[in-house]
Amino acid sequence: MLRDVRIDFPRVCQICFDEDPHMDWRWGLGTVARCDKHNALLLDSCPNCHEKYQWHTSLIKGCSNCGLAWQQLAEETKLSIPAMSPIEKMLLPDESGQIAATDSDIRNICRSLVRAARPYDILQESLQRIPFSHMHSELLLNALERIESPWTHSIVTERNEYIRPFRRKLCLDNDTQQYRFHIGYRELANHLSITTTDLRVATKANAFPRLNPRVTNVRDQIFDLRVVNKILHKFEGHLTMANAKSVTLSPRSKALTQGSISYGHVLTSVLNQELVGYFPMEGNYSLITVKVEDLDSWLKDQT
Ligand SMILES: [Zn+2]
Ligand SMILES: [Zn+2]
Missing domain, CATH: 3.90.105 (Molybdopterin biosynthesis moea protein, domain 2)
Structure with missing residues (x-):
């Protein structure tokens, strides 16, 4: 689901930055939620003004937008820090880069991360990189929670940053709920219980209108499930064949x-x-x- 787990936006531990400002290379991994020294959630944006942190030397002092100092944040954070879960520990490499998680663990976590970002979507979209979205660490913890206790995960807001730009263009009025009805080629074949080869015949003949008709690559073709179902329902078991065999x-x-x-x-x-x-x-x-x-x-x- 994700080609690369490295992130390209800065994340910091406010307690580390208060005591001894430095960056740990592991904070650049989208599969790491916290600083292992303080267990504090890594911050990518200011909890006070919500401004995204930038790669800039001014970050050493605190938020360059509202001026919130690390010291102030650190004191507040120290009051309530939960312990790391076993899965979080497994995902944290040691300083030499050794990691307990297997490739398949990482794949599961990436899948869960994308799912946690867009929990109501039918379409399972793969991405090249982890996009910036406000408080990535919280999203990651939610993704891990979905694995650790699949039936109790908390309701989260959808993160539209995880929708690929070409799909965003398909919803002109920017109605974010519309994305939930996007269905891809494979998912549509599953929905119909037919093979993708059979579906290809039907889509070539425009039996189901595509949201992106100019796209020739079948894997990128997108349909609106509501439109598809409306077409199918017209042909569901109510036709009288009047004595004909x-x-x-x-x-x-x-x-x-x-x-x-x-x-x-x-x-x-x-x-x-x-x-x-x-x-x-x-x-x-x-x-x-x-x-x-x-x-x-x-x-x-x-x-
Ligand atoms: Zn720290
Ligand atoms: Zn701020």
């Missing part, structure tokens, strides 16, 4: 495999109303019922 097709139906015709073609023809058919089971799009005589002539047209 009908047949229900699935991706493995002999009628299709014999003629080397993919299920995606049937789905496309039904959605584009070239073949009369419906989904006999609500919410299951890997079954389509059509009239036998319609199917016969449709199959002839395909070959």
Whole structure:
């Protein structure tokens, strides 16, 4: 989910900066939430004025925006510092760079971090780097909490910084809830219970409108789940076939495999109303019922 766990914005421990201003290289890792000497949460922005800290020598004194000194912050912080959890300790490399966490632990944590940043999204978006968002350390602790106690994690605000810019452009009115309905190619295939190959046939024929129609790479194609569902619901089990003999097709139906015709073609023809058919089971799009005589002539047209 994340190509690189290094962050490019400064984070500091206010107690270290008060006692002996220095930077620890480990604070530049997005998987580290605290200074191991004081257990204090690393700060990337001023708790008083919320201004993002900059790489500047003035940082030694405190916030360059509101003037809040490290000493003042350090005293307040010392009053309530929780202990590091086992997972946090595992993620903290020693000074020589040795780390207890495995590659798979780090991958899980990256996945959880992206999930914690956008908890309500369907689309699982991968990112090159960890973007700046106010108090990254809190987000990380939330991501770790999601792993340690999956059923009790606290509700957090969504961090739009974790949405890739090209997706942001798809929501012109900047309605941040719209992003939650973005669905990617793979997720859509899962939703329909069909293969990505079958979905490709349907999307090529515009059976589902894309939010970014000019994008040719299927992996970057994005759909609005609300629009997709509206289309599908029109074809859900309510069509009367008036005494006509009908047949229900699935991706493995002999009628299709014999003629080397993919299920995606049937789905496309039904959605584009070239073949009369419906989904006999609500919410299951890997079954389509059509009239036998319609199917016969449709199959002839395909070959
Ligand atoms: Zn410290
Ligand atoms: Zn400030």
